[in-house]
Amino acid sequence: MSGKYFKICGGALKTPGWEMMNNKEKLLWLLDKTTPLKTWSFLEDLQRTEKLSASAISDLQWARLQELLEFAYRKTAFYRQRFDRIGLRPSDLKCREDFAKIPLLTREELGQHRAQIKSGESDFFIRSSGSTGRSPSQTHVDFKAASQKYAVYLRHLLRSGWDFDTKIIHFLPSVYEKKIVDRENGIKQLLSTFVQNEIAHAFFTSREVLFYDGLSPIIEKEKLKYYFKKINAFKNVIIMGRGSFLGLLAHNLRMSGWAIVKPRAIVNIGELLPEPLAQRIAAVFDAPVYNIYGSAELSYIAGSCPQKSLLHLNEETHYVETVKDGDGSSISGKWGNIVVTDLFNHSMPLIRYQVGDVGHIRQDGCGCGGSRLLEVGGRQEALIKLNGRDPISEKEICDDLLDFENIWQFKLEFRGNGAYKLEIVGDNVHCHQESIMGRLKAMGFDKVSVNFTERLDDHVDKMRYVKVQDMSSAVNVSR
Numbered sequence: 001m002s003g004k005y006f007k008i009c010g011g012a013l014k015t016p017g018w019e020m021m022n023n024k025e026k027l028l029w030l031l032d033k034t035t036p037l038k039t040w041s042f043l044e045d046l047q048r049t050e051k052l053s054a055s056a057i058s059d060l061q062w063a064r065l066q067e068l069l070e071f072a073y074r075k076t077a078f079y080r081q082r083f084d085r086i087g088l089r090p091s092d093l094k095c096r097e098d099f100a101k102i103p104l105l106t107r108e109e110l111g112q113h114r115a116q117i118k119s120g121e122s123d124f125f126i127r128s129s130g131s132t133g134r135s136p137s138q139t140h141v142d143f144k145a146a147s148q149k150y151a152v153y154l155r156h157l158l159r160s161g162w163d164f165d166t167k168i169i170h171f172l173p174s175v176y177e178k179k180i181v182d183r184e185n186g187i188k189q190l191l192s193t194f195v196q197n198e199i200a201h202a203f204f205t206s207r208e209v210l211f212y213d214g215l216s217p218i219i220e221k222e223k224l225k226y227y228f229k230k231i232n233a234f235k236n237v238i239i240m241g242r243g244s245f246l247g248l249l250a251h252n253l254r255m256s257g258w259a260i261v262k263p264r265a266i267v268n269i270g271e272l273l274p275e276p277l278a279q280r281i282a283a284v285f286d287a288p289v290y291n292i293y294g295s296a297e298l299s300y301i302a303g304s305c306p307q308k309s310l311l312h313l314n315e316e317t318h319y320v321e322t323v324k325d326g327d328g329s330s331i332s333g334k335w336g337n338i339v340v341t342d343l344f345n346h347s348m349p350l351i352r353y354q355v356g357d358v359g360h361i362r363q364d365g366c367g368c369g370g371s372r373l374l375e376v377g378g379r380q381e382a383l384i385k386l387n388g389r390d391p392i393s394e395k396e397i398c399d400d401l402l403d404f405e406n407i408w409q410f411k412l413e414f415r416g417n418g419a420y421k422l423e424i425v426g427d428n429v430h431c432h433q434e435s436i437m438g439r440l441k442a443m444g445f446d447k448v449s450v451n452f453t454e455r456l457d458d459h460v461d462k463m464r465y466v467k468v469q470d471m472s473s474a475v476n477v478s479r
C-alpha cells in the first residue's frame with residue numbers, strides 16, 4: 001500500500017505530502033493534530049504494527065491484553081467479581097493458557113450486567129446492533145476507541161484499493177432507514193449514531209447509502225436502473241453491502257445486459273460471504289471482492305487480504321480465540337466458537353466475548369506476510385450435526401449448494417426428527433434436482449425434501465441460509 005499520506009507523519013504542516021493530499025485527508029490530519037480524534041495517528045500506528053513479525057505482534061497483543069485486564073479489574077465491579085471468583089488477579093495471568101481461565105462473556109450476560117461492565121470512563125459512543133434474529137445489544141465505546149476503530153475501518157478500505165477520492169455506494173436494508181432510538185438513551189444515542197456514521201462518513205469517505213427492501217430475487221426494473229445509474233456515475237467507486245444483496249444485484253445486472261463501469265472493488269460487510277457467491281459477484285462486476293468481518297459490539301475483527309478470501313485478524317485491536325464448550329479449552333475438530341477480547345474499548349471492556357459465530361483459526365499462513373487467518377463458518381446456532389459426523393457450518397452448506405450456478409438463494413430448515421427441508425430459488429434449477437440431492441446425501445442429510453420456489457418468505461434484513469428451529473439438533477457448543 002503506497003499511501004501518499006504516510007509521508008507526512010508527525011511533520012509540520014508544510015510537508016512534501018501536503019500538496020498531494022485532498023481536502024478530506026487534510027481535514028483528518030488537522031483534526032488529529034488539534035482534537036482528540038486521533039484516527040490519523042492510529043492509522044499510522046496500524047501501518048507500522050502490521051509490518052511487525054508474528055512474535056512481535058504477539059508480544060504487543062499480550063501487553064495490551066494485560067493492560068486491559070488490569071484496567072477492567074480496577075474499574076468494573078463485574079470483572080473484579082469474575083476474577084475474585086476464580087481466585088486470580090490479572091497479574092497472576094502469565095500466559096495465554098492462564099488467560100483462558102477467565103469465564104466467557106455471553107451476549108445474555110452483556111445484556112443483564114451492562115451497568116456493572118461499564119467502567120464509568122468516558123462513554124460517549126453507543127454502538128447498537130439492530131439486526132434481526134439476535135437480541136439487540138448495546139455497547140458503550142469511549143472516544144479513543146471509537147477513533148481507533150475508525151482507523152481500522154479505513155485500513156480495511158485501503159486494502160481494498162480505496163483512497164480518499166473514492167466514492168462508496170453502500171447498500172443497506174431499508175429497516176436501517178428508520179433508526180431505532182432507545183428510550184433510555186434517546187438523544188445521546190441519536191447523537192452517537194450521527195457522529196459515528198454520518199459525520200465521519202460524510203467527511204472522510206464520500207459514502208452514499210442506497211436502501212433496498214427485502215431480498216426478493218428479482219429487483220424491480222425502475223429500482224435496478226436507479227442503482228445502475230448511481231454506480232455508473234463514478235469512475236472511482238467501491239460498492240459495499242451484504243453479500244446476499246450484492247449477489248442479487250450482480251445477477252439482476254447481468255440479466256439486464258447493461259454495461260457496468262468496472263468499480264474499484266466490491267466489499268461485503270455485515271454478512272457471511274460464501275465463496276461461490278463472491279466469485280459470481282467478481283465475474284459480473286469484473287472487480288475484486290473483499291470481505292470485512294465484525295460485530296456491532298466489537299466493530300471490525302478481521303478482513304480479507306487481496307490475495308485470498310480468508311480473513312486476516314486485526315491482531316493489534318482484537319484478541320481472537322476459538323473455543324469449545326464454554327470453558328475456553330482448545331477445540332477438537334474444525335469449528336469452535338469465536339471468542340473475542342476488544343483490546344481498546346475501556347469504556348465497556350469486552351473480555352472473552354462470545355460473538356455467536358463459529359470459526360477456525362488457520363495454522364497455515366497466507367504468504368502475503370499478513371496476520372493469522374480466520375475462517376468464519378457462520379452462526380453458532382446454525383451448526384448442524386448429523387449422525388456422528390463432524391458438525392457442518394452454514395458456510396460449508398453455502399459453499400456446496402451455491403456451487404450450482406443455477407441456485408441464487410436457498411434456505412435449509414430443520415423440521416424435527418432429523419428431517420430437513422430445502423427451499424431453492426433459481427434458474428431452471430429443477431433440472432439439477434438429482435445432483436443437488438446427491439450433494440445433500442454426501443453431506444450427511446438422509447431425510448431432506450427439496451422444493452423450488454419463486455422467493456423465500458422471511459428475508460428482510462440478513463440472509464439466514466440455515467434455520468434450525470429445534471435447538472436440540474444444533475450442537476450447542478456454548479454451554
Ligand SMILES: [Zn+2]
Nearest residue numbers: 305366368370
Ligand atoms: Zn494475505
